Amino acid sequence: MKIFVGLDIGGTKLLVCAANEKGEVLRRTSRGTPLPLQEGLDALYEMVAEVAAGDEILAFGAAAGGPLDWKNGIVSPLHQPEWQDVPLGRLFKERYDCPLAVEVDTDAAVLAEYQFGGARVSRLLYITMSTGVGGGLLLDGELYRGQGGSHPEVGHLGIAYRCAHAERIECECGAGDCVEAIISGNGIRRIYGKPAQNLDEAEWSEVSYNLGQALRSYSALYAPDLIVLGGGVAVGGGQRLLEPAIRLMQEHCKLVPAPEVRLSDLGYETALYGSVALAMRAKAE
Numbered sequence: 004m005k006i007f008v009g010l011d012i013g014g015t016k017l018l019v020c021a022a023n024e025k026g027e028v029l030r031r032t033s034r035g036t037p038l039p040l041q042e043g044l045d046a047l048y049e050m051v052a053e054v055a056a057g058d059e060i061l062a063f064g065a066a067a068g069g070p071l072d073w074k075n076g077i078v079s080p081l082h083q084p085e086w087q088d089v090p091l092g093r094l095f096k097e098r099y100d101c102p103l104a105v106e107v108d109t110d111a112a113v114l115a116e117y118q119f120g121g122a123r124v125s126r127l128l129y130i131t132m133s134t135g136v137g138g139g140l141l142l143d144g145e146l147y148r149g150q151g152g153s154h155p156e157v158g159h160l161g162i163a164y165r166c167a168h169a170e171r172i173e174c175e176c177g178a179g180d181c182v183e184a185i186i187s188g189n190g191i192r193r194i195y196g197k198p199a200q201n202l203d204e205a206e207w208s209e210v211s212y213n214l215g216q217a218l219r220s221y222s223a224l225y226a227p228d229l230i231v232l233g234g235g236v237a238v239g240g241g242q243r244l245l246e247p248a249i250r251l252m253q254e255h256c257k258l259v260p261a262p263e264v265r266l267s268d269l270g271y272e273t274a275l276y277g278s279v280a281l282a283m284r285a286k287a288e
């Protein structure tokens with residue numbers, strides 16, 4: 004049997020899966036991410052052997068934290084300090100003699116929503132609200148890239164926020180009051196002193212307002228058909244987070260059509276499904 008192999012290389016967890024030629028996941032495995040680089044690579048090789056189970060691998064797709072060089076398959080994920088300029092594409096090509104395509108995890112996620120998540124629209128924006136906030140934009144199924152092939156960081160947009168503890172807002176990027184600093188899991192913890200699931204009604208209402216301001220700005224800028232929200236904070240917040248945010252966005256979309264906004268149906272493995280989509284694309288190229 005011929006298979007695609009997807010890798011989700013996260014700062015805390017490695018996920019690897021094998022999928023058939025239609026992209027249906029057949030086998031998967033996961034492990035904690037080892038700190039040393041070589042141990043991490045060896046873990047990936049072992050996991051590949053486990054899910055491949057002797058089948059013929061057509062191509063690999065990998066989702067990793069940024070920054071990375073997708074053209075040359077080189078990754079330097081910010082949350083894996085020992086992974087600096089790792090030539091993942093070349094290492095896998097040499098070892099398995101087949102192509103590997105790599106993208107930032109949120110770009111992989113938007114591909115997954117398009118290909119497997121029922122989000123087949125012309126202009127699709129995916130936003131994750133988890134420990135951080137990030138996203139990916141697809142135009143007619145192709146990733147939108149920034150200057151020099153860079154990955155736009157939608158989590159670091161500035162917005163007109165409301166916050167009872169504004170003095171606690173601090174973005175890890177150093178820029179100050181970014182969306183990520185205000186509505187991500189880490190940001191919420193810093194501002195409210197507790198994880199998102201323990202927020203009271205007034206606190207949720209602030210987070211929801213601030214998400215609404217972000218959605219409104221994304222809509223004004225991109226005028227997308229659909230915005231899909233994923234990540235633990237968004238999925239955990241559910242409708243009490245989403246409904247007021249969507250209402251605020253709709254009220255402020257005066258000149259652009261308000262997009263549909265919904266939660267992801269792909270659960271917490273969006274980036275892994277995205278890595279399968281990437282592998283399928285790598286084979287086709």
Ligand SMILES: [Zn+2]
Pocket residue numbers: 158159174175176177178179181183184
């Ligand atoms: Zn920032």
